[in-house]
Amino acid sequence: MQAAVLGLGEAGSIYARDLVAAGFDVRGFDVAPTRPAPDGVVLAADVGEAVHDADLVLSLTTAAGAESAASAARPHLRAAAVYADLNAASPKRKAQVAAILGDLQFADVALLAPVARSGLNTPALVAGTGSRRYAELLTPFASALEVIDAPAGVAAGRKLLRSIFMKALATTVLESLAAGRAAGSEEWVRDQIIAELDSGGARLVERLVTGTAAHAGRRLHEMEDTRDYLHELGSPDDMTNAAIVWLSAIVAGER
Numbered sequence: 001m002q003a004a005v006l007g008l009g010e011a012g013s014i015y016a017r018d019l020v021a022a023g024f025d026v027r028g029f030d031v032a033p034t035r036p037a038p039d040g041v042v043l044a045a046d047v048g049e050a051v052h053d054a055d056l057v058l059s060l061t062t063a064a065g066a067e068s069a070a071s072a073a074r075p076h077l078r079a080a081a082v083y084a085d086l087n088a089a090s091p092k093r094k095a096q097v098a099a100i101l102g103d104l105q106f107a108d109v110a111l112l113a114p115v116a117r118s119g120l121n122t123p124a125l126v127a128g129t130g131s132r133r134y135a136e137l138l139t140p141f142a143s144a145l146e147v148i149d150a151p152a153g154v155a156a157g158r159k160l161l162r163s164i165f166m167k168a169l170a171t172t173v174l175e176s177l178a179a180g181r182a183a184g185s186e187e188w189v190r191d192q193i194i195a196e197l198d199s200g201g202a203r204l205v206e207r208l209v210t211g212t213a214a215h216a217g218r219r220l221h222e223m224e225d226t227r228d229y230l231h232e233l234g235s236p237d238d239m240t241n242a243a244i245v246w247l248s249a250i251v252a253g254e255r
Helices: 010-021 047-051 066-076 091-101 115-121 131-138 154-182 186-197 201-214 216-233 238-251
Strands: 002-006 025-029 041-043 056-059 082-085 105-111 124-127 145-147
Touching (some): 002 010, 002 047, 010 025, 010 041, 010 056, 010 115, 025 047, 047 066, 056 066, 056 131, 066 091, 082 131, 091 105, 105 131, 105 154, 124 131, 124 154, 131 145, 154 186, 154 216, 154 238, 201 216, 201 238, 216 238
Parallel strands (some): 002 056, 025 041, 056 082, 124 145
Antiparallel strands (some): 105 124
16 A cells, blocks of 8 residues: 655654554655655655555645645545545634545544554544545554544544643643642642542543532632732732633623
């Protein structure tokens, strides 16, 4: 099988390397001419050379470069090829890439974990006209794929919905640890966070949802006091302010 990888940054290089290990003949292209190709990957001079005989094309450029990569690839793609966009892009941008490719098979691939952790087996959602063919080509080497019977953009949208939780959780943890550090209690705060996250996913989510609805007024005052304390410590309060906005809206019956 012939594969092409467009974009040989960290994620692209890992995918290219793992495709070689899986037995694919792989060509790669990157807009940075000095960026080296992983062992076993043939470095193409341009996008057309990379994709012209490929059964599978993986676009791992950047979200901003996704449409230009698809436009450059389109005239050179085989009719049976699957073009997969793995960039972290908006649903609208994924739909625009699909429109550029027209009647060719397109897979909107939303990666749900860092590629450096699992490489080709990174958990992913796949939508679009080429989703099933993409899964057929890669499932023998990548078992963590979930195909969604939906148009391009749906997988990307679900990833962004998940990102609200994951990125806000990360910044909340960072804000909590920063406050703990300012108060001389960082390790205690870290241990509290770990204990809560280890307490059970489904039960924890249910407790957060139902508890917040039932006790929004009390929690609003608590977070307002928290914000005052953060000001005394000189510590960031962005996520605390966001919690105050949400709790205020719940108390007012607006959410």
